[in-house]
Amino acid sequence: MELLREVADWFADPARWTGTDGIPNRLVEHVTLSGLVVVAALAIALPIGLYIGHTGRAAIVAIGAANLGRAVPSYALLLVFFPFFGLGFGTAFPALLLLAIPPILTNTYVGLRDVDRDTVEAARGMGMTEWQLLRGVELPIALPVIVAGIRTSAVQVVATATLAALVAGGGLGRYIVDGFALQDDGRLIGGAVLVALLALATERVLTLVERRLVSPGLRGGSRPGGQAYEMAGQAPAPVTTGV
Amino acid sequence: MIRWEWIPANLGQLFAALVDHLILTGIAVGVGFAISLALAIVVHRWRSLYAPIAGTAGILYTIPSLALFAFLVPFTGLSLLTAEIGLVSYTLLILLRNIVAGLDSVSPEVQEAAEGMGYTAGQRFLRVELPLATPLIVAGLRIATVTTIGLVMVTALIGEGGLGQVMLRGFNFRNYAAVYAGAVATVLLAIVVDLALVALGRLATPWARARGA
Numbered sequence: 001m002e003l004l005r006e007v008a009d010w011f012a013d014p015a016r017w018t019g020t021d022g023i024p025n026r027l028v029e030h031v032t033l034s035g036l037v038v039v040a041a042l043a044i045a046l047p048i049g050l051y052i053g054h055t056g057r058a059a060i061v062a063i064g065a066a067n068l069g070r071a072v073p074s075y076a077l078l079l080v081f082f083p084f085f086g087l088g089f090g091t092a093f094p095a096l097l098l099l100a101i102p103p104i105l106t107n108t109y110v111g112l113r114d115v116d117r118d119t120v121e122a123a124r125g126m127g128m129t130e131w132q133l134l135r136g137v138e139l140p141i142a143l144p145v146i147v148a149g150i151r152t153s154a155v156q157v158v159a160t161a162t163l164a165a166l167v168a169g170g171g172l173g174r175y176i177v178d179g180f181a182l183q184d185d186g187r188l189i190g191g192a193v194l195v196a197l198l199a200l201a202t203e204r205v206l207t208l209v210e211r212r213l214v215s216p217g218l219r220g221g222s223r224p225g226g227q228a229y230e231m232a233g234q235a236p237a238p239v240t241t242g243v
Numbered sequence: 244m245i246r247w248e249w250i251p252a253n254l255g256q257l258f259a260a261l262v263d264h265l266i267l268t269g270i271a272v273g274v275g276f277a278i279s280l281a282l283a284i285v286v287h288r289w290r291s292l293y294a295p296i297a298g299t300a301g302i303l304y305t306i307p308s309l310a311l312f313a314f315l316v317p318f319t320g321l322s323l324l325t326a327e328i329g330l331v332s333y334t335l336l337i338l339l340r341n342i343v344a345g346l347d348s349v350s351p352e353v354q355e356a357a358e359g360m361g362y363t364a365g366q367r368f369l370r371v372e373l374p375l376a377t378p379l380i381v382a383g384l385r386i387a388t389v390t391t392i393g394l395v396m397v398t399a400l401i402g403e404g405g406l407g408q409v410m411l412r413g414f415n416f417r418n419y420a421a422v423y424a425g426a427v428a429t430v431l432l433a434i435v436v437d438l439a440l441v442a443l444g445r446l447a448t449p450w451a452r453a454r455g456a
Contacts, residue, residue: 003317070386070389070390070393070433071389071393071430071433071434071437072393072430073392073393073394073396073397073429074393075393075396075397075399075407075410076393076396076407076410076425076426076429076430077426079410079411079413079414079422079425079426080422080423080426082414082422083245083419083422155305158307159305159306159307159308160307162307162309162310163309163397166400166414173309176309176310176313177309177400179313180313180316180400180401185316185317188313188316188317189313189314189317191310191313192309192310192311192313192314193310195307195309195310196306196307196310196311196314199305199306199307199310200302200305200306203305
């Protein structure tokens with residue numbers, strides 16, 4: 001109960017709600033960093049994934065990215081990049097970006113590959129150009145799977161942006177890292193609550209988006225988003241991941 | 244600037260950290276597997292429990308590791324127990340899903356055949372369902388193990404960490420040779436362990452090899 005009071009006091013402190021170390025600023029830092037990373041990852045992974053998925057060429061890139069993304073821990077990346085990029089954003093951004101690309105790339109590829117071959121043949125038979133086929137057939141069918149990849153990526157990034165505090169970046173991770181350093185349990189738990197809520201909220205919101213994007217013609221069956229990242233890993237694996 | 248000579252001079256320390264890393268991973272995946280198998284058996288029988296159990300595991304999985312450790316430290320301190328509770332909780336969703344998917348993949352015909360041969364439910368589970376589920380279970384173990392090897396690094400912040408500890412100390416003392424050595428060793432460890440699990444999976448499913456040949 002002592003602990004609960006410490007946490008409550010930490011949240012109740014007026015200083016918590018203003019200035020650089022206030023919750024609003026830390027939240028904005030966290031969301032901005034995560035958002036920029038995901039947008040950059042989309043800009044890189046989506047075109048490559050669409051190309052590989054549509055043409056079937058260089059599939060090894062998509063599968064390799066998935067496996068590599070899992071084997072190289074983000075914590076290691078942050079520390080490895082630090083000597084090159086220094087304190088803060090410069091290190092956190094590329095480390096998180098490398099983490100964010102694989103799920104989007106892999107899911108985009110798998111989503112397009114899983115479009116029924118007969119459907120693709122039918123579209124070609126109707127005289128669709130490759131571009132029309134991609135825009136009008138493959139993309140709408142694959143969209144929930146692609147969004148599932150974006151969700152995986154975003155949740156990972158939001159979770160790992162917490163570690164950016166290690167390399168003196170901002171964000172909500174500051175409270176946890178400082179809480180450990182100062183042995184201040186109120187700050188530690190307060191920060192943990194905020195980080196956990198942000199990760200869960202990100203996952204929730206993107207799950208809802210994903211459900212809404214299922215093409216009307218495909219509704220009623222099992223949710224297509226569920227299996228994608230898994231096949232690339234040759235196994236059913238979680239679709240969303242905190243790190 | 245980077246003192247590469249640190250690496251050959253500290254191979255002993257690196258090896259000790261590698262072993263630590265492997266032990267931390269082994270405990271987490273072992274305990275996680277035992278819990279997941281028990282949960283999967285329950286879920287396999289009472290299907291309505293799957294959604295709530297997987298949902299809970301999903302929430303645990305989504306909570307960032309640093310936050311989870313932060314929640315635990317006031318209760319269990321900077322200890323091995325804190326590290327393992329966190330690590331185990333991240334394996335549950337992966338393993339549970341794969342074990343259940345593996346058990347589900349056994350076709351009803353096979354189950355009926357086993358029943359027809361006079362197997363009891365327990366015998367059928369051990370001798371038919373579990374072996375046939377092995378490929379998916381091994382796939383889950385691979386993902387869980389590689390993920391855990393990465394997560395063990397984060398436990399450096401609560402005083403454990405294996406190779407993560409080497410990296411964190413290197414980082415704090417601006418000894419980047421240690422940072423790189425730790426990172427490379429971790430990735431190699433992940434790859435070697437993953438290959439070992441693939442080999443184990445092959446050994447455990449000789450029938451699949453016979454069919455493949």
